[in-house]
Amino acid sequence: MSAKPRLTRLRDEWMARWPEALALWSKFTKLREPRWCFNKTEEKEENLSGSFAMIRLNDHTIVISLAQVLDQKLDPFPLEILGHEIGHHVYCPADLSDQGRMIARMRRALPTKEHQAGFISNLYADLLINDRLQRGSTLKMADVYRTLGNDSTDRVWTFYMRIYEILWSLQKGSLAKGEIDGSLEGDAALGARLIRAYGKYWLKGAGRFAALCLPYLMKDEAQQMRKILKGWLDTQDAGAGGTPDGLIEIDADEAEGAIHPALDDELTGIDMGETGEEDGEGDEGEAKKKRDAITPDSSSAGGARGQYREPFEYGEILKGMGVKLSPHELAIRYYRERSLPHLVKFPSRAIPESKEPLAEGLDVWDVGSPLEEVDWFESTMASPQIIPGITTVQRVYGTASGSLPEREPVDLDLYVDCSGSMPNPQAATSYLTLAGAIISLSALRVGSRVKATLWSGAHDYQTTGQFIRDEHDVLKILTGYIGGWTAFPIHLLRETFANRKPSDRPVHILVISDDGVDTMFSDDEKGNSGWDVSRMALERARGGGTMVLNLWSDWQQNQTLLRASREGWDIHRVQTWEQLVEFARVFSRANYGETGKK
Structure with missing residues (x-):
């Protein structure tokens, strides 16, 4: 029989079992029919690489390679495979947000092996799903792994299979074919107990499972197991095409969940004190009880609600989900999401009173x-x-004019310092970038246009060039990095306002920098005084000018800044870059809020 009829027959047989597979989870489960791939071309179109099955959380899709199912000799298991893939959509991870949160927790429990979090999350989700299917629906999940494993004696594979043996009360060695010493047996027992204990709240157990797996990744990063499971790593690219919100903020219990299961009293039944010994009725046990009573939800560094990840870590989490974006694009998403809580409200439309024509x-x-x-x-x-x-x-x-005055939005001309003393916003949090994003997005929200410039040297800058309304293009400039010597691009200020007409919209000029802002008043390449250019720009902008500067001492002790203040610049001093966030919030409300200046 040729390949095409065989694959068509397999597709029809599996499709006939699709309603039954959906009912394994609930009679109310609704999911579209899987995408069936008959050849390599169709697999490539669906971005299916290496695996015979995969899921996409972005569009709630299951993709099945019929040819690889036959090659792997898995055609007798339609309910097992389809039910498993459905489980990823309805149980674990179920959505993009929880997939990202699971990987974030696992990264904390995998020091030096953080890049393996995506792989470990796939193993963890498979354990949870397969255990529920094997016990609740009496499927042959064990036979699927016998077919995939091919009697491998790899230590990581043996550890993983031993967990299944304990979960399903199978005879030792029926799935795990390698050597099972005391250490591996104890770890497998903890793994099985973890799956059962945290089956309902699986996100809480994610860090614990990763910590349990860490020693098995130290030798060869589970390369042999990756080869065995290559055909069924179905969540490796589950996040492709999507970027979930909510991952920039650290979960309250994320750090404290990154512990070995042997230290979890919910799994061992032993309440451990700070010394690692069982708490008794003595002083240490009483002390721990008092600590827990005082701070029941306290956690180690990074565990408190309201703290944020660094952009690099955010990008690595998305990479572990299969999101393929450049560091620059990831930074745009990071600073946009982080700025949202500080933006002004969307403006309400003021409707004038009705008048007779x-x-x-x-x-x-x-x-x-x-x-x-x-x-x-x-x-x-x-x-x-x-x-x-x-x-x-x-x-x-x-028509008669309304009783309410017309509101004219003020455009924004923004200059953000990006010299060598400033952080790279794509790797670490740049509060200059964050402040610029808050103010720019607030201005765009109320209808203003923004011209954003990132500057380091007089001829070393990035700019939108014009006043624009495109949010992505503005953030693309703000999240760039130059890192050179400091010299304000005076000619940009001159060219922006030299031909500005009185009928044009008013513009507010905003400069975010440090003491290097004094280069703004040097002579430009034509010999024009920076003071003259500054004065001309403020006059023709008609919307005012602000400098927010990170300075050690009071700006009024600086003669250059005193003169700038007398010539019309509104100067604000911050002592730490973090204070820029509060400045940006207040500035946005004052200039672009409902009660601010229009």
């Missing part, structure tokens, strides 16, 4: 106008002979 005279009605607009009385008064377009007239109406 005002009759202002007559005009010729032509044959292209609506017939109901003809004023027949005035037309017959003008001429008893009605000739359309010649003697026909229509009434012209005006």
Whole structure:
């Protein structure tokens, strides 16, 4: 029999079991039919690489390679495979957000092996799903792994299979074919207990499972096991095409969950004190009880709600989910999400009071106008002979002005220092970038246009060039990095306002920098004084100018800044870069909020 009819027959057989596979989880489960791939071309179109099955959380899709199912000799297991893939959509991880949170927790429990978090999350999710299917639906999940494992004696594979043997009360060695020493047996027992104990709240057990697996990754990073499971690493690219919200903030119990299961009293039944010994009724046990009573939800560094990840870690989490974006694109998403809580509210529309129309005279009605607009009385008064377009007239109406004044948004000309003393926003949190994002997105939200410039040297800068309304293009500039010597690009300020007309919108000029801002008042490449350029820009901008500067001492002790203040610049001092966030929030509300200046 040729390959195409065999694959078609396999597709039809498996498709007939699809409703039954959905019902394994609930009679109410609804999911679209899997994408069936008959050849390599179709697999490539679905981004299916190496595995015979995969899921995509972004569009709730299951993809099955029929040819690889036959090659792996898995055609007798339609319910097992389809039910497993459905379980990833309805149980673990179920959505992009929880997939990212699971990987984040595992990364904390995998020091030096953080890049393996995506692989370990796949193993953990498979354990949870397969255990529920094997016990609740009496499927042959063990036979699937016998087929995949091919009697491998790899230590990591043996550890993983031994967990299944304990979970399903199988004879030792029925799945795990390698050597099982005391250490591996104890770890497998803890793994099985963890799956059962945290089956309902599986996110809480994610860090614990990763810590349990860490010693088995130290030798060869489980390369042999990766080869065995290559055909069924179905969540490796589950996040492709999507970028979930909520991952920039650290979960409250994320850090404290990164512990070995042997230290978890919910699994061992032993309450451990700080010394690692069982708490008794003595002083140490009583001390721990008092600590827990005082701080029941306390955690180690990074565990408190409201703390944020660094952009690099955020990017690594998304990479572990299969999201394929450049560091620059990841930074754009990071700073956009982090700025959202600080933005001004969307403006409400002010509607003027209703007025009666005002009759202002007559005009010729032509044959292209609506017939109901003809004023027949005035037309017959003008001429008893009605000739359309010649003697026909229509009434012209005006409107009375509303009682509410028109609001004119103020555009923003933003200059953010990106010299060598500033952090790279794609690797570490840059509060200059964050402040710029808060202010720029607030301005765009109320209808203003933004011209963003990232500068380091006089000819070393990145800019949007014009005042624009594109949020992505503005953030693309703000999340860039230059890292050179410091010199303000005076010619950009000059060129922006040299030909500014009085009828153009007013613009507010904002400069975020440190003491290097004094280069703004040096001579430009044409010999023009920076003071003259600054004065001209403020006059023609008509929206004011602000400098927010990170300074050690009071700016009023600086003669250059004193003169700048006298010439119209509003100067604000911050002592730490973190204070820029509060400045940005207050500035946005003052200039772009409902009660701010319009």
